[in-house]
Amino acid sequence: MAKALNILIAGAGPTGLTAALELARRGVIATVIERRKTPSPFSRAVGITTRSLQLLNPSGVADRLIAEGVTVRKARLYRGERRLLTIPFQSETAFFPHILALPQDRTERALADAFRALGGEVRYDLALESAAPDPEGVNVRLTDGVEARFDHLIGADGVHSLTRKAAEVAYHGHDLPGKWAIADVDAEDWPHPTAFTATLGAPGKIAVVVPIGVKRYRVISNTPDALKALAMPLEVTNIRRAAAFTISVRQAGRYSTGRIHLAGDAAHCHSPVGGRGMNLGISDAAELARRLVEGGLDDYSPLREKEGRETIAATERARKLVTAPGPARRALFTTAASLIDRIGPLKRRIGRFAVEA
Ligand SMILES: Cc1cc2nc3c(=O)[nH]c(=O)nc-3n(C[C@H](O)[C@H](O)[C@H](O)COP(=O)(O)OP(=O)(O)OC[C@H]3O[C@@H](n4cnc5c(N)ncnc54)[C@H](O)[C@@H]3O)c2cc1C
Structure with missing residues (x-):
């Protein structure tokens, strides 16, 4: 033996x-x-991909994560408060058809x-x-x-x-130069409880809101203060944790x-x-x-x-694409995002790729 x-x-x-x-x-x-x-x-880390869920399925862990997590069905991109692009996170062939969020x-x-x-x-x-x-x-x-x-x-x-x-x-x-920051918060009346919401603010700065529970959100940004970087109002009732860190x-x-x-x-x-x-x-x-x-x-x-x-x-x-600081690259990115938003099959392809990657 x-x-x-x-x-x-x-x-x-x-x-x-x-x-x-x-x-x-x-x-x-x-x-x-x-x-x-x-x-x-x-x-x-709060995002769990279909690949991870598939790997954790034989042990039964995937079922528990899916039961406890938030199913994220879309990504939305805003410049200030103007919506540029919505991408559906949807794959017909993936083990889990969307993206899962869980602390x-x-x-x-x-x-x-x-x-x-x-x-x-x-x-x-x-x-x-x-x-x-x-x-x-x-x-x-x-x-x-x-x-x-x-x-x-x-x-x-x-x-x-x-x-x-x-x-x-x-x-x-x-x-990488500069600080990144996260804030885990409770918030009321956020209009996108099942979407990743990215807002482009000052040149080269981005903040993303990820739902991680009922009225609970992660805000992450490439600035030292994630909540200040968010270019649209989020009615925060409680800050559970805020931290800044460097990235390697x-x-x-x-x-x-x-x-x-x-x-x-x-x-x-x-x-x-x-x-x-x-x-x-x-x-x-x-x-x-x-x-x-x-x-x-x-x-x-x-x-x-x-x-x-x-x-x-x-x-x-x-x-580099989402944090491009130069005005020309940022303008190009904004125009491209608005154009993609009008092409349904391309948006669906990008969303499928994001789920399956
Ligand atoms: C603030 C923050 C936000 C993040 N957000 C995201 C995100 O949104 N998405 C994402 O994918 N990733 C994110 N990450 C990264 C993610 O958390 C890591 O990729 C992940 O934790 C890696 O898991 P790991 O098990 O390899 O390492 P770790 O989670 O770091 O675990 C390593 C463990 O080893 C232990 N250890 C260290 N030395 C020893 C030793 N000598 N003997 C025994 N034990 C030891 C440590 O205590 C630790 O518990 C984030 C990280 C941070 C810090």
Whole structure:
């Protein structure tokens, strides 16, 4: 009988939890350690794509996310208060025909519950301190002083990944200038409770409102104050959280070094335009778990590195388009958006592409 795989996952964000769940579904209960003392309370990523839902369907997690989330059916683009473009998020062939919005802490809770139901448990307040790979496995030391050996180590420990550093993998890229900001708010009478609403304000500045619950919204902007950047009135009754942060665009040079594997933000990060970050991590994790159990591990790094590179490039193209500061490019963008709005088949094609991407 084959020896059972002994796998350590560092990090219980959406990537680590997906890897744990997908391994557990295949009969491998990994050891999952998380530096935080408790599950994260932060809403962070809010958009869930049809691809992620399809991957999380066999475990039953997709049904729970769909039941808890907001179904987003449209994207609307405004310049000030003038509507330029409405794109329908609709695909007849996608697993989930629209886009789903749910705060990340709720997604993580659903993943952790499903992992627990299969016999797994996240060990909080315990972090990876060092890792040394050899051809047969990985020796690790944890913050409780324990030294142990595992067949594989999955680094799902985010942008500052210690796993990545232990594997001596470079994180190539750059930081974007300026601050971005989010605000999670309760608001009354917002007219678009099931749409992404983007408003173009000052040159190069954009703010997007995403519904994340009943009368609850995420506002995100490439300015230090998301609510001030919104170029139309939002009647805020409560600010649940507001934060400003810088954005980096980076990717690991390789995703596997012997038996150490990187996934999620440990392997890539980029701007939130398009909402792909968490979803890319979920895809990495599902693919890695499958290949660890079913074989084909050698292809994990090249395949996911390519997917990550293409996603980062597409995200950067979209970011540059919507944040173009020059008056000429902005005028061109505004004219093009108004024109597209009059061409039904083109709008539907763009919307279908956004759902299926
Ligand atoms: C404010 C904000 C808004 C965002 N908005 C969006 C959005 O709208 N759409 C989108 O797609 N993405 C968004 N993101 C990005 C998204 O949150 C990340 O892409 C996603 O969380 C990546 O998941 P992950 O599991 O790879 O990493 P993380 O969620 O960062 O999880 C890594 C985990 O590893 C733990 N850890 C770290 N070091 C160790 C160690 N040595 N040992 C054990 N555990 C360790 C950390 O505590 C953490 O819990 C946002 C991020 C932020 C900060």
